[in-house]
Amino acid sequence: KMLNFYLLFIVLHVSEGESETLITAYTGKSVLLPCSCTDLQTTPDTFSWKKHNTISNTWDNISSESDQYRNRVQLFNNLSPANLSLLISHLTEEDAGEYRCDVKYAEITDIRLTVKDCILVNRGETLSITAHTGESVLLPCSCTDLNSTPDTFSWRKHNTTSDRLEEISSESDQYRNRVQLFNNLSPANLSLLISHLTEEDDGVYRCNIEHGKFRDIGLTVKGKILLLGLLSILFWLLGTLTITVFNELHLVSVLFFYSIYSKDHKTNLFNYSNHSIISQTKCYTQHTASS
Ligand SMILES: *[C@@H]1O[C@H](CO)[C@@H](O)[C@H](O)[C@H]1NC(C)=O
Ligand SMILES: *[C@@H]1O[C@H](CO)[C@@H](O)[C@H](O)[C@H]1NC(C)=O
Numbered sequence: 001k002m003l004n005f006y007l008l009f010i011v012l013h014v015s016e017g018e019s020e021t022l023i024t025a026y027t028g029k030s031v032l033l034p035c036s037c038t039d040l041q042t043t044p045d046t047f048s049w050k051k052h053n054t055i056s057n058t059w060d061n062i063s064s065e066s067d068q069y070r071n072r073v074q075l076f077n078n079l080s081p082a083n084l085s086l087l088i089s090h091l092t093e094e095d096a097g098e099y100r101c102d103v104k105y106a107e108i109t110d111i112r113l114t115v116k117d118c119i120l121v122n123r124g125e126t127l128s129i130t131a132h133t134g135e136s137v138l139l140p141c142s143c144t145d146l147n148s149t150p151d152t153f154s155w156r157k158h159n160t161t162s163d164r165l166e167e168i169s170s171e172s173d174q175y176r177n178r179v180q181l182f183n184n185l186s187p188a189n190l191s192l193l194i195s196h197l198t199e200e201d202d203g204v205y206r207c208n209i210e211h212g213k214f215r216d217i218g219l220t221v222k223g224k225i226l227l228l229g230l231l232s233i234l235f236w237l238l239g240t241l242t243i244t245v246f247n248e249l250h251l252v253s254v255l256f257f258y259s260i261y262s263k264d265h266k267t268n269l270f271n272y273s274n275h276s277i278i279s280q281t282k283c284y285t286q287h288t289a290s291s
């Protein structure tokens with residue numbers, strides 16, 4: 001019996017040793033907690049994965065039957081008996097902690113798992129964006145760590161009438177074919193692109209990830225640039241017109257005074273233009289030259 005124990009102990013040398021292994025993973029993703037016998041030909045008769053319960057200070061069995069791990073844990077020892085690694089998928093922050101690969105008669109493998117969650121860039125801050133009708137606008141929202149993925153996220157818009165946040169759905173009439181996400185290509189990029197902006201799109205938008213973490217964006221939608229352009233041209237024309245009218249009046253008055261002046265002093269126009277008081281009418285001289 002004693003010899004049997006010894007043999008098993010030698011054979012089932014677990015490769016990780018007694019020191020704790022540190023592993024970092026991200027919420028929503030999977031992690032492989034490694035554990036295997038040094039000799040891959042061996043088959044341990046019994047082993048279990050346990051997690052340290054910090055509240056009761058006990059090591060609890062990880063069971064695929066429990067609510068906590070159902071459909072989330074996977075072993076590979078049916079294919080490769082010496083491979084005792086555990087794959088945990090759809091990680092949540094609650095999965096962080098100490099894990100133990102407990103093999104009978106073998107050294108214990110302890111693993112400390114850190115689970116990183118999505119932390120929003122500029123979380124809690126409100127960004128203001130101005131765009132024009134007909135244009136597209138990108139409402140930025142992303143996780144600081146591009147490897148992290150929030151479990152779920154949503155975009156909502158504040159309805160000022162009902163004072164409620166309403167889900168932005170690409171299925172709704174309001175947003176059909178107008179909204180686009182990029183998280184399928186880059187999971188940490190939660191930005192929303194709204195195209196063909198209308199004045200109704202003006203308002204406050206919220207990019208929301210789990211546990212009430214969000215980022216707000218105030219979007220101001222202004223009328224078309226074209227309209228603004230036309231208005232400014234109109235004002236410019238009005239201004240020019242006014243100046244022209246004033247110049248004409250100026251011309252009339254200067255001619256009037258000139259006629260009086262020339263009668264009195266009997267000088268010609270060229271001499272007159274060199275006269276000191278006439279420096280104010282320089283624009284008039286230019287005006288007549290161009291017309
Ligand atoms: C944990 O799992 C091992 C292996 O399946 C089993 O022998 C042991 O009795 C379990 N412990 C508890 C507390 O359920
Ligand atoms: C155990 O199996 C997993 C999943 O197939 C694999 O990724 C891992 O490399 C294996 N470990 C060893 C030591 O073979």
Ligand SMILES: *[C@@H]1O[C@H](CO)[C@@H](O)[C@H](O)[C@H]1NC(C)=O
Pocket residue numbers: 159160161162166
């Ligand atoms: C905002 O809320 C009001 C009142 O509930 C509703 O009638 C209106 O349709 C909502 N506006 C939008 C854009 O959903």
Ligand SMILES: *[C@@H]1O[C@H](CO)[C@@H](O)[C@H](O)[C@H]1NC(C)=O
Pocket residue numbers: 138142182186189190191
């Ligand atoms: C998210 O994707 C959009 C569209 O491809 C891109 O313009 C934007 O820069 C991306 N944001 C980040 C943080 O990568």
